[in-house]
Amino acid sequence: MDVFLQIHKFIIKLKKLFNILIIATFLVASSTFIFAQKSYTIVLDAGHGGKDPGNLGNGFKEKDIALKVARIIGEDLEKHAYIKVLYTRDEDVFIDLWKRGDIANTAKADLFVSIHCDSHTSSAYGAGTFVLGLRGNKKNLEIAKRENAVILLEDNYKEKYVGFDSNSAESVIGLSLLQEENLDKSLEIASIIQNNFANKLKRLDRKVKQDNFQVLRETIMPSVLIELGFLTNRSEGAFLDSNSGQKQMANAIVQAIESYVDHLKLNTVKASSRSKVTAKEVKSDFVTNTDIEFKVQIASGRNLISTESHNFKGLKEVQRVEVGLYYKYYFGNTAQYKEVVESLKTAKQKGFVSAFIVAFKNGEKISISEANKME
Incomplete structure (x- = not known):
């Protein structure tokens, strides 16, 4: 009997050990899958900052609104384990335009999103999203000139941007090959953002437009520049300056980025030696x-x-x-x-x-x- 009892106890121990091995294998496999997931880097660029306040329509400060919206976007995106968020600035400091692009390029970012507020001498209102391109009209070029003029505040800007003239169409057009290649993806995310603004928030849709913003020229990944609305329109400026307005605009952008990243995940296959083509x-x-x-x-x-x-x-x-x-x-x-x-x-x-x-x-x-x- 003692022999049979010992054998029985031994079998029980073996079963426990077997169950432990199964659980351990499952955990290792699960963690391997989780860590194998591709990480997507999103760079959030709050326009202006420091000595450059941006536009000051109706006493509102573009630099402050842009930073607050960028932070809300970043906090929401960081809830996803597969998304890494970087900021070109997370406080009220002046950052050169070339440096903003350099931050994104160095990080090998998957997407660059620049946040701004618009201005006009009229009572214009509405939200718009820009991608880099050659097809901008005269009105769009004026917006690009205003945003690009910040270059003149940078130290040694003549050396950094040789030949640049903020009033010259030629100076804001020299697009690189890689930027043109990224245009399709830039248009995709821009369209999703505008759709959210117009359909979910019922903001006036100023459409997706192409033009020649210097901060977009500096990046080598899909990039968009968002004009949240017009601070020179008193009602829209007050909306954008409010906590509620900032959260609504930020949430619309977050949802667009989430949708865009989901699309990237669906169209991305795992690299293997057999899939590489020369x-x-x-x-x-x-x-x-x-x-x-x-x-x-x-x-x-x-x-x-x-x-x-x-x-x-x-x-x-x-x-x-x-x-x-x-x-x-x-x-x-x-x-x-x-x-x-x-x-x-x-x-x-x-x-x-x-x-x-x-x-x-x-x-x-x-x-x-x-x-x-x-x-």
Whole structure:
């Protein structure tokens, strides 16, 4: 009997040990999954600050309102474990425009959101969101000039922004390639923000617009500049200066950012050695008997996206090329320039409004004019 009792006790111990191992395995697996989740970095930029008060319509201070709204947004976003929030300023200090962009670039941020309040000599009102672009009209350019004029308050601004003239359209246009590539994502988040302002808060919708804000030019990720409303309109200024108004506007922006990040998560696949594609591999798959190839660049970013057509608005045979920390997405690979022009039209009709043609020789990027001479 003693022997059977000892065996029984031993079996019970084994069962307990087995259960402990199962629980431990589950916990490790769960924690691995949690820590494996991608983190998204959002940079919040409260406009103006310190010696630069921004606009002072009806005695309200743009710099104070922008900072309060940015803080509310940040506090709400930080409740998500997968979102990391950085501020270009979290107190009343003056920050150079180039430094604001540098903070976001150094952090390899996924999104840059700049918060401002508008002004006008009329009783204009309403909220608007800007993305960087070349298609701004004269009215939008005036807004950009006002926001960019803060450059003149910076130390050594002539050296930092060589050739910059806040009153010159040419000075506020020189867009970089990478910024143009991010335009689609910037337009996406801007549209969600405006939709929330108009439909959830019933603010007058001043639409998504493109123009040439210096603070957006300094960033190399999807970026938007939000004009919460007009401080020069007494009623709207009072709303934006109130705790209630600031919370409402901030919540609308938070919800938009959450929706945008959710979309990024859905369109992001885990990187693996088999999913990486080189320029040579793309070339050999789609172009033969020539060392010149044309293609349409439709997107670029740090997210590795499956090239299935449903991820690119129905475009087929999309190619992905890894370039440093970024992935570039191409469509319509061909040796004929006339064919790539048609592919560009197709891409733009599908909604890739910032798409453009690129050319390669033996996998090395060259100018279109040079490629046409060799065709």
